Amino acid sequence: MPEAQLLAVSDLHIVHPENRAITESLQPHSEADWLIVAGDIAERFEDVQWALKLLAARFAKVIWSPGNHELWTHPEDPCELRGKARYEHLVETCRSLGILTPEDPYPVWQDEDGGTAIAPLFTLYDYTFRVPGAHSKEESLRRAREAGVICTDEYLLHPDPHPGRDDWCRERIAYTEGRLGALDPSLRTVLVNHWPLTRHPTRILRYPDFAQWCGTELTADWHRRFRAKAVVYGHLHIPRVNWLDGVRFEEVSVGYPREWRPRPPREPLRRILPLPADAPGAAW
Numbered sequence: 269m270p271e272a273q274l275l276a277v278s279d280l281h282i283v284h285p286e287n288r289a290i291t292e293s294l295q296p297h298s299e300a301d302w303l304i305v306a307g308d309i310a311e312r313f314e315d316v317q318w319a320l321k322l323l324a325a326r327f328a329k330v331i332w333s334p335g336n337h338e339l340w341t342h343p344e345d346p347c348e349l350r351g352k353a354r355y356e357h358l359v360e361t362c363r364s365l366g367i368l369t370p371e372d373p374y375p376v377w378q379d380e381d382g383g384t385a386i387a388p389l390f391t392l393y394d395y396t397f398r399v400p401g402a403h404s405k406e407e408s409l410r411r412a413r414e415a416g417v418i419c420t421d422e423y424l425l426h427p428d429p430h431p432g433r434d435d436w437c438r439e440r441i442a443y444t445e446g447r448l449g450a451l452d453p454s455l456r457t458v459l460v461n462h463w464p465l466t467r468h469p470t471r472i473l474r475y476p477d478f479a480q481w482c483g484t485e486l487t488a489d490w491h492r493r494f495r496a497k498a499v500v501y502g503h504l505h506i507p508r509v510n511w512l513d514g515v516r517f518e519e520v521s522v523g524y525p526r527e528w529r530p531r532p533p534r535e536p537l538r539r540i541l542p543l544p545a546d547a548p549g550a551a552w
Contacts (some may be wrong), residue, residue, distance in 0.1 A: 270298040272328075274377055274386065274541035278306035278335065278462065278502025279521035282315055286525045290536055291319050296327050302377065303327040304386070304540065306502045306520060307335025307462030311424075313347035317361055324365040329375060331368045333388040334358060335462040335503065336481075340424035351428030352436070355390070370444070376455065377541055384497055384541065385451055389444055389461040391487055392437035397467050397479040405434065405480075412477035419481040441486045448494045458540060460500045465490050468512065469504055469519060491515045498540050507534075516543065 275296070282288040296303070303323055309316045316338055324330050338358055341350045349357050359369045368375060370390040376383045395405040402408035412418065421433065430436040451457070459465065465487040470479035482503060491499050491513060498516040505523035509516060520538045522528060 271542070272298055272300035272302075272379075273539050274302045274304065274458070275327075275537040276304035276306060276460070276500045276518065276520040276540050277522060277537050278500075279308040279505060279523055280305075280310070280319060281308060281337070281522065281524055282310045282319055283312075284525050287522060290522060291322065294323065294326070294537060300328050302329040302331065302375075302386070303537070304388070304458075304460050304500055304520075305330060305332045306460055306500055307333050308337045308502060308521075309335070311337050311340050311342045312345045313349075313357070313361075316358065320362060320365055320367055324367055329368065330366075331375065331386055331388050331460065332362050333370060333460050333462050334390055336419075336421050336425055340420070341426055342424060350426040351430070353428070374447075374451070374457075377458070379542055381456075381542075383455050385455045385457045387448060387451075387457050387459050387494075389459060391440050391444060391461055391463060391465075391484060392433055393463055393481055394434035394437040394484040394486070395480045396485040397470060397482055399477050399480065408477075408480050412480065415475075415477050417475050417477040419478065421481055437484055438486075441484065448490070451494070453495075456495045456497045458498045458500060459490060459494065459496050461487075462501065463503050464501045464517075464519075465499055466512065466517075469501070469506070469510070469517070472506065473504065491517075497543060500540060507538075 280291050282291050309319045359371050362369045370388045374385040374387045398408035399411045427433045427436045463483040470482050496515050502521040505521050507519050
């Protein structure tokens with residue numbers, strides 16, 4: 269029997285027919301494979317549900333973290349839920365399909381190295397990845413707008429009932445720190461989040477001002493504090509591997525067709541565990 273693998277993918281964006289076809293093609297390598305889905309499946313609730321149902325039927329276990337697109341209240345979506353209510357509806361949908369979410373007990377992956385807790389997270393962002401030289405959220409947003417850079421989240425990702433997305437982020441950080449801190453200290457972890465946990469991956473963005481919608485400085489040391497073997501994220505549409513403090517950081521996005529068509533073909537599913545045999549590369 270083939271070795272069981274923990275696989276990962278994000279940013280499927282199935283509104284694009286080519287990406288929907290990629291999603292339909294995703295298959296496990298063995299009956300025991302687990303799959304991480306790190307957000308941005310689609311904007312419309314029914315599309316998210318379709319993809320999750322498909323994947324839950326194929327993989328032994330599916331683990332989901334939300335992206336910003338799932339949290340949008342899109343004007344063309346019959347599901348009009350906003351903010352926290354929308355997130356909770358997505359969680360309940362996942363649970364009805366047997367899919368694990370950031371609200372569920374963290375599953376433990378067992379292999380020859382022992383147990384590894386797979387921790388899906390939901391942290392959002394708080395505008396602390398600011399435009400260089402900006403001393404406040406307001407200044408950073410103003411300078412981004414002047415440069416013609418604005419995230420659609422500002423129009424479609426509602427923070428209800430929180431005053432702002434940054435307030436929701438801080439609530440999620442406090443909640444998640446408590447859960448991670450309560451883990452058995454003998455367990456290593458795989459941390460899964462749609463947004464990168466450190467600012468480092470955003471340094472190569474084509475539009476650097478966009479970084480403020482990509483994470484929070486509050487998670488910059490989580491890979492060390494919470495004993496990470498690997499960190500899985502998406503959002504940036506820059507699939508690559510890098511190492512920081514001896515921890516493998518893997519961006520697992522598919523991205524939009526205009527982005528992936530020019531790349532050499534690659535397997536959409538990325539193996540997270542067992543850890544690949546390649547030695548750590550250059551640190552950030």
